[in-house]
Amino acid sequence: MTRARLSRAAALAACAACAAPAALSCRGDADAPPPPAPTAAPAPRPPVDQVLPGELAEGVEQAFGLPIPRRMRVSARFSDAVFATGEISAERVANYVRTRVLAGRVETGPGKTIFAQATVKSAPQRKVRIEVVSRAHVSELVVRDETRPPPEPGLSVEERWRRHGLTPDGKVLDPTRLE
Incomplete structure (x- = not known):
């Protein structure tokens, strides 16, 4: 190939390279397919049980604003005290109570934890005393209402x-x- 032919071929290739994108961009919008419509994916459903491993779930019964753990049952209810028992470790019950009350004083012993001068976060107008007692394989939760009358x-x-x-x-x- 001669030098003139090479320069002519190079010029032709350069023109083709420049003309191809220009030709593609000159098409009308009527021929272009519409952009895909954004699909609204359904929001993920929250899990049914949002309790961490080792944490106790709230039950439906309450003692002066404090929800009783789901795995405990109320064994006695009086106007100023509620007693609940369940086959749960006392440590887990005490941790459950600790997250739901503001205690003025906490006394911890080997078989009993006492939350004295406490207020339940969901019912701050009441003063309660909460005792978590370990009895063999059963824990007892005692909630006493110590709210003074006005x-x-x-x-x-x-x-x-x-x-x-x-x-x-x-x-x-x-x-x-x-x-």
Whole structure:
């Protein structure tokens, strides 16, 4: 091949390379397929059980705002106390309670954990005392309501003492009515 032919072939190849994209871009939009429509994938469903391994699930029963663990059953219910038992380790029950209350003082022993002067996060208006007791293979949960009744409005200090059977200096009003 001669030099003139090579330069002519190179020029032709360069023109073809430049003309191909230009020819493709000149097509009308009517021929172009529409972009794929974004498909709305269904949101993933949350798992049914969102409890971590080793953590206790909340049950449907409550004791003064504190949900009783699902694996425990209420054995006695009074106006000021609720007793629940279950075949769960006392340590797991104490950890369950610890995450749901704000305790003024926590006393931990080998067979018993006490949450004194506690408030349940879901019912902060109540003061409770919670005891978690280990008994063989069973744990007992005792929740006592220690909320004080509100004072009666309009009473003087002397009248409040008298309603409790005492004088303002703490002496008994009627010694014959002692119980």
